[in-house]
Amino acid sequence: ASGSNLIRATLFPGDGIGPEIAQSVKQVFRVAEVPIEWEEHFVGTEIDPRTQSFLTWESLESVRRNKVGLKGPMATPIGKGHRSLNLTLRKELNLYANVRPCYSLPGYKTKYDDVDLITIRENTEGEYSGLEHQVVRGVVESLKIITRQASLRVAEYAFHYAKTHGRERVSAIHKANIMQKTDGLFLKCCREVAEKYPEIVYEEVVIDNCCMMLVKNPSLFDVLVMPNLYGDIISDLCAGLIGGLGLTPSCNIGEGGIALAEAVHGSAPDIAGKNLANPTALLLSAVTMLRHLDLHDKADKIQDAVLKTIAEGKYRTGDLGGKSTTTDFTKAICDHL
Ligand code: NAD
Numbered sequence: 001a002s003g004s005n006l007i008r009a010t011l012f013p014g015d016g017i018g019p020e021i022a023q024s025v026k027q028v029f030r031v032a033e034v035p036i037e038w039e040e041h042f043v044g045t046e047i048d049p050r051t052q053s054f055l056t057w058e059s060l061e062s063v064r065r066n067k068v069g070l071k072g073p074m075a076t077p078i079g080k081g082h083r084s085l086n087l088t089l090r091k092e093l094n095l096y097a098n099v100r101p102c103y104s105l106p107g108y109k110t111k112y113d114d115v116d117l118i119t120i121r122e123n124t125e126g127e128y129s130g131l132e133h134q135v136v137r138g139v140v141e142s143l144k145i146i147t148r149q150a151s152l153r154v155a156e157y158a159f160h161y162a163k164t165h166g167r168e169r170v171s172a173i174h175k176a177n178i179m180q181k182t183d184g185l186f187l188k189c190c191r192e193v194a195e196k197y198p199e200i201v202y203e204e205v206v207i208d209n210c211c212m213m214l215v216k217n218p219s220l221f222d223v224l225v226m227p228n229l230y231g232d233i234i235s236d237l238c239a240g241l242i243g244g245l246g247l248t249p250s251c252n253i254g255e256g257g258i259a260l261a262e263a264v265h266g267s268a269p270d271i272a273g274k275n276l277a278n279p280t281a282l283l284l285s286a287v288t289m290l291r292h293l294d295l296h297d298k299a300d301k302i303q304d305a306v307l308k309t310i311a312e313g314k315y316r317t318g319d320l321g322g323k324s325t326t327t328d329f330t331k332a333i334c335d336h337l
Pocket of ligand 1: 280281319
């Protein structure tokens with residue numbers, strides 16, 4: 001029953017391990033008494049002509065209406081005549097920024113103990129504009145698009161995020177020494193926004209140097225903002241610093257304040273349906289969604305329970321070297337709540 005204090009959020013369980021890890025999120029939210037009512041949407045079995053994709057118009061409307069959602073991994077069916085599901089979501093909902101918090105999980109040892117950074121990736125343009133063609137045989141061209149509007153929008157989001165999350169520094173990652181016009185414009189926009197946030201330290205770091213610094217000492221960074229391609233690469237590099245894709249959450253920010261959180265990993269067809277998947281990435285993505293809704297108490301509570309369960313080491317899924325099933329691991333988290 002829908003109470004008046006419940007916030008409606010769209011849930012796409014997705015494919016492969018998606019439904020199993022989504023089940024885990026629903027269970028944890030129930031035990032933690034999170035005031036969310038899920039509106040579940042499934043990927044269709046035929047193409048919806050209104051979206052040119054297996055995602056229905058109603059699903060997209062649900063996200064537009066609720067403005068918050070959680071998405072499991074989606075495997076795009078192979079074949080012609082339809083758009084990739086993830087691309088459909090990104091384009092239709094204008095998901096312009098991808099935000100990935102990356103922090104060391106206490107008790108899960110990697111080469112680094114002190115990672116605590118946020119990557120913010122411009123998600124709509126750059127080299128991923130899809131504008132490639134052949135000039136003459138043996139010569140192809142790809143257009144990198146950088147606009148003032150998209151750059152200002154993502155920079156504004158990064159500084160606002162830093163300010164509202166108690167962060168001290170924003171680093172713009174670029175290669176403007178070579179890409180003078182495109183990355184140059186991106187930097188110019190970041191500088192303009194930085195002037196409005198004098199309390200936040202602003203710096204510019206060349207992408208190659210940034211990679212070297214990240215693997216040498218990730219604690220040199222706080223919030224990183226960058227164009228699409230660099231963001232794609234750097235955000236995966238950062239996921240690797242803390243233990244891989246099974247642990248890394250993300251959240252997509254769209255026009256009009258939409259937040260669609262999602263795990264970074266795919267549908268893991270090799271372990272789907274076997275109760276072996278690690279729900280951590282989707283759970284921590286759900287936590288970013290709660291933070292977007294300013295439900296910080298619930299977010300802290302769930303995050304603590306997940307981290308405690310992993311740190312104790314008694315219940316861990318196979319990807320973390322343990323023997324637990326998805327349901328046992330989830331139950332252990334609920335016991336911590
Ligand atoms: P994948 O992330 O699904 O799997 C890579 C490896 O990591 C596999 O061995 C898998 O078992 C393991 N793994 C991933 N998530 C795990 C988890 N939560 N717990 C335990 N182990 C986990 O990548 P892939 O195999 O390249 O892609 C499979 C499908 O997923 C493809 O159809 C791809 O298009 C899709 N995909 C979707 C998204 C998305 O929806 N955002 C992202 C990436 C891939």
